[in-house]
Amino acid sequence: xxxxxxxxxxxxxxxxxxxxxxxxxxxxxxxxxxxxxxxxxxxxxxxxxxxxxxxxxxxxxxxxxxxxxxxxxxxxxxxxxxxxx
Numbered sequence: 001x002x003x004x005x006x007x008x009x010x011x012x013x014x015x016x017x018x019x020x021x022x023x024x025x026x027x028x029x030x031x032x033x034x035x036x037x038x039x040x041x042x043x044x045x046x047x048x049x050x051x052x053x054x055x056x057x058x059x060x061x062x063x064x065x066x067x068x069x070x071x072x073x074x075x076x077x078x079x080x081x082x083x084x085x
């Protein structure tokens with residue numbers, strides 16, 4: 001029987017191990033959920049997904065996400081309505 005406090009530690013350990021692997025070699029959320037159920041986890045898949053998302057947000061902060069938010073300050077615009085033939 002698995003204690004509720006322990007499943008978070010187990011998933012954290014798995015995610016930390018997987019973070020060292022190539023992306024294709026990592027466990028999926030479904031695989032993590034199935035492994036937890038085999039260990040006696042009685043929670044839902046959604047609970048595991050929320051936990052994983054929170055873990056990733058708190059542990060992958062320094063990683064470049066591949067995009068940068070653009071800032072567009074308000075200004076004047078000029079439009080030319082020309083004649084098209």
